[in-house]
Amino acid sequence: MDLPRKKALFRKLLLAFAVSFLLSNGPGLLLVNKPLLIAGMPLLYLWAAGWAAIQIGIILYAYFKLWRDEVEEEFETAGPDRSGEAK
């Protein structure tokens, strides 16, 4: 994947993550703040667990689609290691 497409995908995933956070921990909570049990579990617990799964899914998608390729490039372009010197 070329750089402009990578950047565009990164922005989309960042936006998706932000929206998921607004729905999980922000105003989205108002939609589900009820003492209901679904399949024996509180609606609020399921809502949190569901969004956690979606957020991890976004991270995994980014891991496979965006970030895996970057590793080797960065190793090659990193400069000389001067960490042994006392600064």
Place this chain on the structure above:
Amino acid sequence: MTPLLVIGIYLAVTFGIGIMAWWRGRVTADDYYISARSQGYMVTALAIMATFFSAFAMLGAPGMLYAGGIGFVYFMLNVPICGALIWIIGRPLWRLGKRFGYITPSDLVADYFQSDTLRVLIALLGITYIIPYAVLQFKGGGYLFEVITRGSDVHVGAFSLAGGIISFGPLSLSTSVFGALLLASITMIYTIMGGMRAVCWTDVFQGALLVLGMLLGGLITVWKLGGVRGLFSQAAAVGNAAHPAGEFITLPGPAGMFPITMIFTFTLVASFGTMASPGQWMRYYSARGPDALRKSMIIFAVVLTACYFFGTAFIGLGGKVMFPSLAQPDTVYLMILEKYLPLVFASFLVTTIMAAAMSTANGNLHALSALVTKDLYSRFIRTGNRAGQREMVWVGRTVISLASIVSLWIALQPNIGMIVQIGLISMAASLQMFPALIGPLFWKGATRTGTIAGVLLGMLVSLVTFQPAWFGISSFGQSPLSIHYGFWGVVVNLAALYVVSRLTSPPPAAVIERFHRA
């Protein structure tokens, strides 16, 4: 005798790992402070997790669920954000650290903005974050030792343990004091000897233990309450005359602890504040490469989220069903262990909580030694001729010794109310370091003056909204509008950074290019 044996085995293994790390290390500053940037992904992941997981995660978090209901589950959603940050900020920090030889957070920020003021400011914010954390871990360790040996009656030669007192000949101490002393001593010795390598290797063992401890705790709770459905249906029915059934599984909860604005803002404060803390920052530097950080991100996000949702949540919510009226909610996990498990297993699980305390303390004490040695001693005391590698290591070791002794001394005081207050503000203090990263990593327009103004104003606003009474303000209380004080601080921090940066000059173009093309 059983609890002492279990604790003894745990401490001996931890100490042995620390000594092995020392054996493998070299007396150079980069090896002592950042393991010569050689940590693989499993060590990096577990070290980040173990530092993240303090005793609070295993005692305080279930206590918050116990006292405030299901709302605390939403704070757990800071974990996926933290996971993403390991890569989003950890990767560029690792890259710049490797390229320019940075060891501490201040190295990077001061080099970009060419500012010793920022070096000192960032170091002081880091120290503000670290000391209360170490104190609270030692205090927690002492408390756990007291709990685990409660009811023990052991007499072997001159040694005796009975009635909460441990004696050896004429010497006698309460078990809580002895426990804090023991944990602090062992943590201090292996951290002094092995540096970052010892911290990270012991974190691997401790990280594995605490993951096991949380998941087993959840499993036991679910098993005793007749499965997940049994647990939740009984939690939904929790209530009394003042708090009707259903309140426990809705917001803001029975004690009104979790309004949505607080959930939203505190989750952001906790995630960004924790992942920008000095201890975590130095773990990014010490990774072998981007691959270690990338895999750590996945391990952290998946494993810790599972621990919180299937461990902490079940312990806290189930504990309310099992023990409806505990005076100290923080003890709910210990109560479950004490009542439902044989002594040997209960003792083992208590050591997993000790592991959480020690792994947070060692990482923070080690980071403190780097901040003092590299940012203050090497920069301002040894100004004429630079400190050599050995000197840097030995100064760091001295700092760890002194910091451990001071932290332990504070932890042993009967009233540590003030340090708890500082502990509460410490995450907000760490968060104020985050905008200082914006210039080096993301925005070329950020200036030195803008960053200094942002950090100072952010800290001031955090303090004012944390304890308005300290400033003679009575028109609002802590966290106005139920917005976390750290969030108020960072909003002002970012605004000041933007406005002042627009009015002042950025760093030289060559510096900006050096960083942004690195």
